[in-house]
Amino acid sequence: MIPSTMQDFPLSVAAILRHGARVYGGSECVTWTGGGPPRRATFAEIARNAERLASALARLGVRRGDRVATFCWNNQEHLEAYFAVPAMGAVLHTLNIRLFPEQLSHIINHADDQVVIVDDNLVPLLARVVNELPAVEAFIVVGDGDASPLEANGAPVLRYHDLLAAEEPGYAWPDMDERSAASMCYTSGTTGDPKGVVYSHRSTFLHAMAVQSASMVGITEADRVLTIVPMFHVNAWGLPYGAFLSGATLHMPGPFMQPEHLTKFIAQEKSTLASAVPTIWNGILAYGEQHEIDLSSLRSGTSGGAAAPRVLLERFEERYGLRIIQGWGMTETSPLGGMAFPPPGVEPGTSEDMDWRLKSGRVAAGVEMRIVDDSGAELPWDGEAVGEIEVRGPWITGSYHRDPAPQKFDDGWLRTGDIGTIDDRGFFQITDRAKDVIKSGGEWISSVELENHLMAHPAVAEAAVIGIPDPRWDERPLACVVLRPDTTATSDELAAFLAGKVARWQVPEYWTFMDEIPKTTVGKFDKKPLRAHHKDATLKIEHIER
Ligand code: ADP
Numbered sequence: 001m002i003p004s005t006m007q008d009f010p011l012s013v014a015a016i017l018r019h020g021a022r023v024y025g026g027s028e029c030v031t032w033t034g035g036g037p038p039r040r041a042t043f044a045e046i047a048r049n050a051e052r053l054a055s056a057l058a059r060l061g062v063r064r065g066d067r068v069a070t071f072c073w074n075n076q077e078h079l080e081a082y083f084a085v086p087a088m089g090a091v092l093h094t095l096n097i098r099l100f101p102e103q104l105s106h107i108i109n110h111a112d113d114q115v116v117i118v119d120d121n122l123v124p125l126l127a128r129v130v131n132e133l134p135a136v137e138a139f140i141v142v143g144d145g146d147a148s149p150l151e152a153n154g155a156p157v158l159r160y161h162d163l164l165a166a167e168e169p170g171y172a173w174p175d176m177d178e179r180s181a182a183s184m185c186y187t188s189g190t191t192g193d194p195k196g197v198v199y200s201h202r203s204t205f206l207h208a209m210a211v212q213s214a215s216m217v218g219i220t221e222a223d224r225v226l227t228i229v230p231m232f233h234v235n236a237w238g239l240p241y242g243a244f245l246s247g248a249t250l251h252m253p254g255p256f257m258q259p260e261h262l263t264k265f266i267a268q269e270k271s272t273l274a275s276a277v278p279t280i281w282n283g284i285l286a287y288g289e290q291h292e293i294d295l296s297s298l299r300s301g302t303s304g305g306a307a308a309p310r311v312l313l314e315r316f317e318e319r320y321g322l323r324i325i326q327g328w329g330m331t332e333t334s335p336l337g338g339m340a341f342p343p344p345g346v347e348p349g350t351s352e353d354m355d356w357r358l359k360s361g362r363v364a365a366g367v368e369m370r371i372v373d374d375s376g377a378e379l380p381w382d383g384e385a386v387g388e389i390e391v392r393g394p395w396i397t398g399s400y401h402r403d404p405a406p407q408k409f410d411d412g413w414l415r416t417g418d419i420g421t422i423d424d425r426g427f428f429q430i431t432d433r434a435k436d437v438i439k440s441g442g443e444w445i446s447s448v449e450l451e452n453h454l455m456a457h458p459a460v461a462e463a464a465v466i467g468i469p470d471p472r473w474d475e476r477p478l479a480c481v482v483l484r485p486d487t488t489a490t491s492d493e494l495a496a497f498l499a500g501k502v503a504r505w506q507v508p509e510y511w512t513f514m515d516e517i518p519k520t521t522v523g524k525f526d527k528k529p530l531r532a533h534h535k536d537a538t539l540k541i542e543h544i545e546r
Helices: 013-023 043-059 076-087 101-111 120-127 148-153 160-165 201-212 234-246 259-269 278-290 310-320 351-357 447-455 491-499 527-535
Strands: 028-031 039-042 067-071 091-094 113-119 138-142 157-159 181-186 196-200 224-227 249-252 273-276 300-303 324-329 336-339 361-363 368-372 387-392 413-422 427-433 438-440 443-445 460-470 474-483 510-513
Touching: 013 043, 013 076, 013 201, 013 234, 028 043, 028 076, 039 043, 043 076, 043 160, 067 076, 067 101, 067 120, 076 091, 076 113, 076 181, 076 234, 076 249, 101 113, 101 181, 101 196, 113 120, 120 138, 120 148, 138 148, 138 160, 148 157, 157 160, 181 201, 181 234, 196 201, 201 234, 201 336, 224 234, 224 259, 234 249, 234 273, 234 324, 259 278, 273 278, 278 300, 278 310, 300 310, 310 324, 310 351, 310 447, 324 351, 324 361, 368 413, 427 447, 438 460, 438 474, 443 447, 447 460, 447 474, 447 491, 460 527, 474 491, 491 510
Parallel strands: 028 249, 067 091, 067 113, 091 181, 113 138, 138 157, 224 249, 224 273, 273 300, 300 324, 474 510
Antiparallel strands: 028 039, 181 196, 324 336, 336 361, 361 427, 368 387, 387 413, 413 427, 438 443, 460 474
16 A cells, blocks of 8 residues: 555634635625614625634633534624634534523533523523523623623623624634534434534535535525524534535524515525525415515525425425425434435426425435345335435434434444435435334334325315324324314315325324424424323324224
8 A cells, every 4th residue: 555645634614714714705694684784794704703703712711622602593693603613623512592491401511511602682591591501601692682681690791792892803723633523513302302413623524515516505606595594403504614615605594584584585685595494495485375575586495304395395386486405414414414406307397306306315425325124134225115214424423422322323324213215326215204103004104295295285284193002003193284274174185185195094094183283493393292292182183984
């Protein structure tokens, strides 16, 4: 073997920042303010502010490896922290602002966060746990709203803009070991307790390269990317870092996550791309039924985090000519694991095109994927065999923070807990989560498939299907349905609607109607409370003949 002659250049967040600031210094971060003009900062300004923030944090005693948390919306200051904290060698911990208080204090303490940067309008939410954070040494408040509830902790409560104003730009970013921690994020805990994933500089850099590439999200300097997916949830799908590598302008909605604001933002600032979970896309669609909206600047949208129902993609295409592409990922996978761009030769707008776009993704370059059966044996890539999806690669976690969790790994592969198929070209389809799949008479029923069919019924606004115990079949599906306002549909009608679309034995005989499907902190259907309500017998269930 001969040694390579290539430089051993570390991949780092500082390198991403330097590139964006130098090469695309004029690209912008635009933060929506709800009423007045949006706040604008160029990448060059963001970089200077990141240098000031790093100096301020260092002055507060933040050292390499220390954890600095953010409790913020998607905005300019959050972006500055995204760069300053990892680039100075500390570790950015993005906190999910929608966690229950017990979960929030648990993860702040579990991660050992020393400093928390918080938006002033989120102070009341953080204040609920302020007495339970013994390790926090300072709070830094963005904005000049009331921050007095944080004083109960005893740690100093400082103002972000005062701290930055007292510093000069020009922080010398240290050389970093690319394998050291850059940031961390806890899983949102849809099916279990939150677990901490710690990203390295290397994984962050490589993931950002993948995000901006054309076979993934594909962004360039010509794009203006509306980042609806929260920066506290799986790194906003890597878009902030991807934007600094590609020069794409970032559109940040701040707290204005309502469809009214998102659509105004798009129309006014001419966003070219928007990324959101299906529930947000659904909200935009519903809003557009009642109001005039202009999405014509969008050249594409991305959806991920949960399966996008066919009807959602179809309606966006029919009404707005907007092509939404699905992606798949998890907190553990940084998150991008695949995007579902149809293969060449498929005519956009055809039903074949839609079939491809309903795949969960095509395996991302850099990620290796396989499916295995219950005994751990690998299954073929034939688009038919159904098993658990396992992944490995440079931006896939290999353990959890202070919790090795060996049961989540299989010989170096991450067990995703997602069940699905892969075809011979690497297109994969998630049919369910292992914990949600309904096992009926020795066969599996995909809850996701039933939900998607149901949500295509004109009277159905939302549908979630869970397995309930059944003495004869082991489990049977219970369909939980939310009807659209001013519409009616009976369980018999909905069952008949499903009968032509799935095998007869898969059609649920148990039905319940409700006002809203409970959602997780990141807007996914939350089946845990539905199961609990079923167990407590608090659901009014209709049983129909099969
Ligand atoms: P949580 O596991 O708590 O929901 P994550 O946000 O990390 O937290 O969610 C990852 C999970 O989201 C995946 O394991 C998968 O079940 C689901 N998911 C993500 N993207 C898709 C998609 N395009 N289609 C179906 N499910 C998806």
